[in-house]
Amino acid sequence: MSRHPRLAAVVTATAALTVLAAGPASAGDPTVSDPRVVAHFDAAAGERPENIALEPDGSADLTFSYARQVVRVTKEGVRTVLATLPEVADPQTPNIGAAIVSGIARAHDGTLYVNYVTGTAETGVWRIPPGGGTPEQIAQFPADTFPNGLAIDEECGTLYTADSARGVVWSVPADGGEPTVWATGTALLPTTALPFGANGLKLHDGAVWVSNSARSTLLRIPVEEDRTAGPIETRATGLTGIDDFTFTGHGDTALAALILDSRLELVRPDGSHKTVLTAADGLRNPTSVAVRAKTLYVPSAAYYATQNPDPNLLLARISRNKL
Structure with a gap:
């Protein structure tokens, strides 16, 4: 998602004109309760948590975007730095300028993969x-790209990443190699008003799912038998300011982080959605979500807070009701 104040203002204005597809509450909706902030981070030190992967013990591996770090945070809030990405003398990151760490994915053996955008x-x-150490670059992207959301298909040995600048999805061999454009289409592109298109990315039920920040949408791209991309399907609209997202385990029910309005939105399989957490619960420009x-x-990265920013990690309880 955009980190630039001018871009934030454009999206905020757009949000005022957007009618959210908020449907009526459903008895089958998962419920969210007991929200609590378990860790606060230092905004001035660049500790803005951008993306998340979970460990088997429930700890969270977070990318601290501007600190160029990957940090493990326990459910009690204790943290350990796992890695620091190398400093770049003159970063030319599209639309931002500063070097940042964005998406993260975890393999079953504990190996972590992160996107570094410079x-x-x-x-x-x-x-x-596994356990942390010196990062190694295994794939190089063109300098004008913005690899953002990241996911791994270990069965096929493939990483997928959403490119927010070019508005495409790339695939990369998990053991390293040349990136390949895997999916393209208007639905993935940024817009003139907001140059951040495809953003979050998840693998779910035989498809690559992608959020588009510029178009306020959640998309599904089927993975065909030959591993190519099928036709892009728009599964939800009106998700203004959507960053990353995840699935609840209830079919195609998803949870989406709406960065500008500091909301977490529950998105139903029919595309309707409702707010389940807000700034009143502790959200400060949430960037990602995991279950x-x-x-x-x-x-929450608190990218747009002008006074007393509070980047943090919030935990809550989610029900396991069946739909």
Whole structure:
């Protein structure tokens, strides 16, 4: 999602004209309760949590975007730095300028993969060994790209990433290699008003799902038998300011982080949606979301707070009601 104040103002104005597809509450909706902030971070030090992957013990691996770090935070709020991405002397990151760490994905053996966006040769996917250590670049992207959301298909040995600048989805061999454009289409593109298109990305039920921040949409791209991309389907609209998202485990029911309005939105399979967490619960420009069993995790980067920013990690309880 955009980190630029001018872009934020454009999207805020657009949001005022957008009618959200908020449907009536359903008895089958998962419920969210007991929200609490378990860790606060230092905005001045660049500790803005951008994306999240979960460990088997319930700890959260977070990318601290401007600090160029990957940090593990326990459910009690204790944190450990796992890796720091190398400093870039003159970053030329599209639409931002500063070098940032964006998406993160975890393999079953504990290996972490992160996207590093610099506008230089360092832009690409970096691998961090289990338990932390020195990052290694395994794929280089063109300097004018913005690899954002990231997911791994271990069965096929493939990483997928959403490119917010070019508005495409890339695939990369998980053991390293040349990136390939996997999916293209108008639905993935940014707009003139907001140059951040395809953003969050998840693998779910035989498809690659992508959020488009500029178009306020949640998209589904089927993975065909030959591993190529099928036709892009728009599954939800009116999600103004959508950043990353995840699935609740209830079919195609999703939870989407709406960064500008500091809301977490529950998105039903029919595309209708409702707000389940707000700034009153502790959200400060949430960027991503994750679910493990009955625990919900929401990192907030507080990118747009002008006074007393509070980047944080919020946990809540989520029901496991069947739809």
